[in-house]
Amino acid sequence: MFRPILRAQLAQPLMCKCMQRRNRIGVVLDIDGVVKQGKRAIPGAREALIRLREERVPFIFMTNGGGNTEAQKAAELGELLEFEGICSEQMLLSHTPFRPLAERFRQRRVLLVGSAETAQVARSYGFAVGTMAVRSTQIVKGTEDIFPWPRATCDLPAINVNAPGEPPIEAVLIFYEPADWALELQVITDVLAGGHPLGAEGAGAAALQRAEVYSSNSDFLWQAGYPVPRFGNGAFVCALQELWLKRSGSPLQIQEYGKPYAVQFQAARQLLSQVAKSNEFEQIYMIGDNPKADVRGANFAGDPWRSMLVCTGGAGGAAGGSGRPFGGVERRKTKRGGKNMRMFWAWSFSP
Numbered sequence: 523m524f525r526p527i528l529r530a531q532l533a534q535p536l537m538c539k540c541m542q543r544r545n546r547i548g549v550v551l552d553i554d555g556v557v558k559q560g561k562r563a564i565p566g567a568r569e570a571l572i573r574l575r576e577e578r579v580p581f582i583f584m585t586n587g588g589g590n591t592e593a594q595k596a597a598e599l600g601e602l603l604e605f606e607g608i609c610s611e612q613m614l615l616s617h618t619p620f621r622p623l624a625e626r627f628r629q630r631r632v633l634l635v636g637s638a639e640t641a642q643v644a645r646s647y648g649f650a651v652g653t654m655a656v657r658s659t660q661i662v663k664g665t666e667d668i669f670p671w672p673r674a675t676c677d678l679p680a681i682n683v684n685a686p687g688e689p690p691i692e693a694v695l696i697f698y699e700p701a702d703w704a705l706e707l708q709v710i711t712d713v714l715a716g717g718h719p720l721g722a723e724g725a726g727a728a729a730l731q732r733a734e735v736y737s738s739n740s741d742f743l744w745q746a747g748y749p750v751p752r753f754g755n756g757a758f759v760c761a762l763q764e765l766w767l768k769r770s771g772s773p774l775q776i777q778e779y780g781k782p783y784a785v786q787f788q789a790a791r792q793l794l795s796q797v798a799k800s801n802e803f804e805q806i807y808m809i810g811d812n813p814k815a816d817v818r819g820a821n822f823a824g825d826p827w828r829s830m831l832v833c834t835g836g837a838g839g840a841a842g843g844s845g846r847p848f849g850g851v852e853r854r855k856t857k858r859g860g861k862n863m864r865m866f867w868a869w870s871f872s873p
């Protein structure tokens with residue numbers, strides 16, 4: 523896709539602009555669909571990063587993905603792209619802004635929702651995993667018949683939420699979409715309902731929601747290795763909202779993190795400032811493939827953010843409404859008529 527209106531904007535190489543004011547430009551890159559697709563690097567991504575480094579343009583990665591620590595993600599990405607020096611300080615995962623919640627809930631019990639690695643991630647943020655920050659699998663393991671289907675055991679200690687003296691679960695932190703939706707949805711709705719035994723309350727109109735809910739991203743779909751996008755955390759949250767509404771008669775109250783929410787873009791700017799050792803930016807370019815998350819979020823964030831839409835990911839470059847990008851990236855045809863997905867944006871975008 524190539525918009526004629528952008529032709530003039532794209533004509534001037536980045537190098538010239540950066541040489542003039544490189545200290546005032548920052549770049550924030552989405553990961554899936556921008557520098558990689560599934561387990562494959564997108565051709566040209568490595569060269570783009572090399573160019574940014576050569577031009578001393580500070581950059582970080584901001585993804586609505588998660589499920590592992592920032593250090594692991596940085597190492598994996600560096601290996602995939604064969605690009606040395608990506609560090610955890612350049613990595614903003616969907617759940618990275620959950621880090622301060624560890625202190626807020628230090629003395630209160632919370633439920634952690636996500637992939638198998640969520641315990642390790644939460645531990646790295648300072649949560650007391652296994653005791654005050656618990657997994658649904660611990661509850662299923664220790665609370666008889668709360669989930670009436672056989673499931674894999676978990677390594678963390680069993681917890682009987684109905685035992686005398688057990689603290690109430692005061693918040694649900696959704697780090698990442700879990701693999702076992704059925705188990706998680708049952709336990710979460712029980713936690714939201716409260717009561718004794720857990721889940722006894724919460725039936726009927728205007729029922730109280732007895733736990734706060736934090737969700738790390740709202741992407742309904744994401745581009746994995748499979749040719750067709752897969753359900754993401756937003757789809758899981760949709761299912762939870764619908765179940766809670768049907769059960770309690772009240773809409774779910776939820777605090778959303780991740781792109782396109784302002785809290786995530788504030789965190790990105792903070793991280794970029796640390797990398798650049800300056801908070802003085804004339805432009806911060808959000809390079810993304812998702813109009814609803816990357817483009818809309820950057821547009822809502824306002825100055826100095828600029829949204830740039832690449833055509834290599836799930837959206838295929840289509841944008842509209844509030845997802846209209848500030849700029850775009852060409853997708854060229856090869857001589858054989860196939861799509862040339864090379865990411866040449868690092869050479870071609872300009873304010």
Ligand SMILES: [Mg+2]
Binds near residue numbers: 552554555556812835
């Ligand atoms: Mg993406």
